[in-house]
Amino acid sequence: MKHFRRHAAAVLCALAFGAQAQNEPGITGKTIRIGLFAPLSGSGMAYGFDVLNAARMWYDKVNREGGVNGRRIELVIEDDRCNANDLVAAVKKLAEQDKVFLLNGGSCSAAVVAAREYVEREKVPLVMLNASGDGALYPPSPYIYGAFSISQHAVGGSMVQFAAERLKAKKIGYINHDDAYGGWNLEAARAQAAHLGGVDLQVQSVNPNITDVTAPMLKIRAANPDVLLLTTYARPAALIIKKAHELGWSKPIVLAVNGTADLKQLVENVGAKDAFKNVYIQDVLADLPGSPKLRWVYDMYREAYPDLAAKPGHPQTYMPYGIPPAMAVVNALRAAGPEPTRAKVLQALESMKFDSGVMAGPIEFGPRDRAAQEAAIYIKFDGTNMTLVPGAFKSVWQYKQ
């Protein structure tokens, strides 16, 4: 009788825990439903289409290997079109209609930031894809983790570190956007310059829709800096590189990862290959795209999507960035144990640290740190060939209340 009671108590406990897990949205005895979203169409497609494909192939791999603690990962996919309205609509649909356990998505910062209020109100964990999304990460939210590619703050800080340390620049020209995105990277760039000491930043901020970049480029040229750092999107970046070439600029130009989504198109848009004689691009991968260290990522993509891989322009430049967020989600689910709850997953994310083997730095969160990745590598790009500059360059900026 004593034995029977003990067994019955154990069974009841197990049932209770099981029931607790299965009371969580998106969890059944056999599946965990995850809402995956990215821009799958429209002009922002290059930022997320293949990133989502990379995340999906990682989840498929995990499923083939038996899933997470015996449960298969079931994906519901939505197109956010890199647009705040569409992204919030997708997030609401995934949370309310599809009842997903957690959200994994967002490739465009401005768009994903718009989801912060909803996610916090509904207490749904959101693990971003490759969006920097600093506006959603700081002040730290208990429900949101991101910047797996790199945080926008770290973009600016790392670029100043590279310019000063590697290119020995003392006076740095800096063109950013006059929006929140530009404000974040400039804040960290200034922090890095102050940290280094003796570095003078000459800043010109431009609207993302600017069509004539004569004024900012002329002012930068007049300031006579040792190097020009561009943290703009691809369109203004191409216009500035083109204008710099027209004005006879020959000093180094360093282009942030924000503007490198489609390098072939960038070269075509600039029009003159000579304009790339002294250009460096920032990347956040562990090595050159397609290098032996990262070959497994590209092989995995080709195997998962043979038809897509055969098309020109695929895999898109940012494709590998989709793997670390999926790894983080899987690791957090594993750490949450056989009866996962949203609270347990969030707890696991807060203390997460691992080397993805894909990105320049470790994936690491902390109680006040919601940005996964804060280091970058730099590549000399002549319009066709890429040469890796040794070392990774880390931003020192930290969130302070």
Place this chain on the structure above:
Amino acid sequence: MSLAEIWLFLQQGVLSGMVTGSVYALLAIAVVIIFKTTDVPNFAQGEIFMLGSYVALFLTLVLGWPYLAVIPVTLALVAAVSGLFQRIVMERVLASRGVGVQLVIATLGLAYALKGLVRQTGLGDTPRSLPPLAPTDAVVIGDAVLTRLDLVIFAVAVGAMLLLWLMFGHTRVGKAMRAVGMNPKAARLAGVNLARIRALVWSLSGLISAVAALLITPKILITPDIGHIAILAYAAAIVGGISSLPGAVAGGFVIGVAENLVGLFISTNAIVVAPFVAIMVVLLLRPQGLLGGRLQVKKV
């Protein structure tokens, strides 16, 4: 800022501003001729310009046609689309006693339809540019640096404006367009076919927009959202006087130069605000625009 720097900024700002301003002037003319003859502000102006850019991109990049073939086909196609829109949609709205608001909404509908159409092609997935119409090597004028392409853009835009001036002043169809703009009832009584003239005006506006697109697309990068450039055309038209063709030209140059000078002497953040500041200043000091003539009171 040293005197030498101020002098350099002035030269470069004015010359570069004249180049972009010449394209804004063309777009402002496209806005003004429709407004003058139909009393409708065409809110699809930017998208018609965008259509011109994407037609040229499609012919050049996808079909691999040379510019000699691309230019006439782009001009003809965009002019035809604009004219047909007036003939098929706007005339029907007018025939059903549609008021101004309905006509404006119809132009908004065209804007969304064109944007959607371009997005369907896949060409709009990434910012793109046309290959330059002329070499892009530098030409030094004083201390300022332009490119040969800049000079070609300026020359063609000014040439197009001269042709329009000749057409409006010295051809029957040009005079008929002006007559419809001044007094449509009187023009009809004098034997002018209003529907035909309105369709021709829309076609002409499309043609001018396509010229602007062919000129500026090698210099900028386009996406399906590039239609916002029409705001600059409206700014130019308002600054010049919304019903004045010479005013549209002057307004275009003012906006082009103002953008650069504001960016150089005030702040690069203020470049996009400059056209709106120019509108406000003109509306405060001279509400009819720079060349808008005297203020008139209409009896209703």
